[in-house]
Amino acid sequence: MTLTNASQVPFVDLSSQHQPIQAELMATVQAVLDQGDFILGKALSEFETAFAAACQVEYGIGVACGTDAIALGLQACGIEAGDEVILPANTFVATLIGILRAGAKPILVDCDPTTALIDLAAAEAAITPQTKAIVPVHLYGQMVSPSALRQLAQRHGLIIFEDAAQAHLAEREGDRAGSVGTAAAFSFYPSKNLGALGDGGILVTSTATVAEKARSLRNYGATRKYFHTEAGGTNSRLDTLQAAALQIKLPYLEQWNQARYQAAQYYHQRLQQLEDFGVFPIVNQAGTGHVYHLFVVRLTAVSDRQPLQSALAAQGIQTGIHYPLPCHLQPAFRDLGYSAGEFPQAERLCEEILSLPMYPGLTFAQIDRVVDALQAQLESAKPASRQPLKASP
């Protein structure tokens, strides 16, 4: 671990990731230029095969973004208008948008406040005869328990469709993210654990019929050129150029995830000293299988995070909030009929969470700076803004 550049702590640093492999990336871009197969080209099918294998599933279908992987993936699994699909209230809105675009009715449920993952008891309570699928979100890089998911799905005959956009190569109970249910969606948004040089996504599945239907849906619903069998089709293909860049980056993913894990371990160790200030990291129940897309803490004794974030930013330390408003309180989705107070754990979590810098290449010295600055800030906070505190649940 070096001390260089420890004074600035960006939230993510993509240039440090790309700099060591720049020559490889440039060469692969040149190869696609030479080949000229920009749409559904050779590098795309090669990457689809490689990524599916990394997820321990049979098929990969590259699409334009993670949101499309959810929408087209659910359609490919047979989800249609009138079907109810369960998802957690505390996710990125893309999960909800994907479900809506598949034509289904989203059913939001609350989360476990210590792990921030979907509360499966709440999910079970929300099941009706119309419920067709559950979309667990492996939030922040930690998988929802595969065994608990499978038991729930089996009891009620539900399709499991994983939103694995934050969980590339994550594992739990011996299962890889993407291999738990009928199909799964990944995003290659640049700052995800595996990111493209732009937008991208993939659907993975081991079910041949689902793969076949998804391939058609992403390509105008065509099964062969100018012969269209799926009315729900659209244009959503992962560019050959993006697939080529992703193919270069894929072999590094495991070591990048390991670097994230080591950074997280050091955060956990250092943050113990901030428990008295009400700082509690989101609990890891997945052990070494957690891929820490984000490192999130709960600030249970801070009533307003904004001054804290500003003070850290003034010292060159960037933080984020993932996400400040749960899905059911977003103005765009008022029509779904939910109201404030409906999902108390998700709502409270949204008010407490703070995402600290996390990326492969983040040094222990930088983590020290973050934790020390956070501590100094909490110590200087006026007692009035701190509520008396009992430890986390």
Ligand SMILES: *Cc1c(COP(=O)(O)O)cnc(C)c1O
């Ligand atoms: C990033 C993300 C998505 C959407 O992926 P895009 O590629 O941005 O469309 C979906 N769900 C979750 C949980 C995400 O983090």
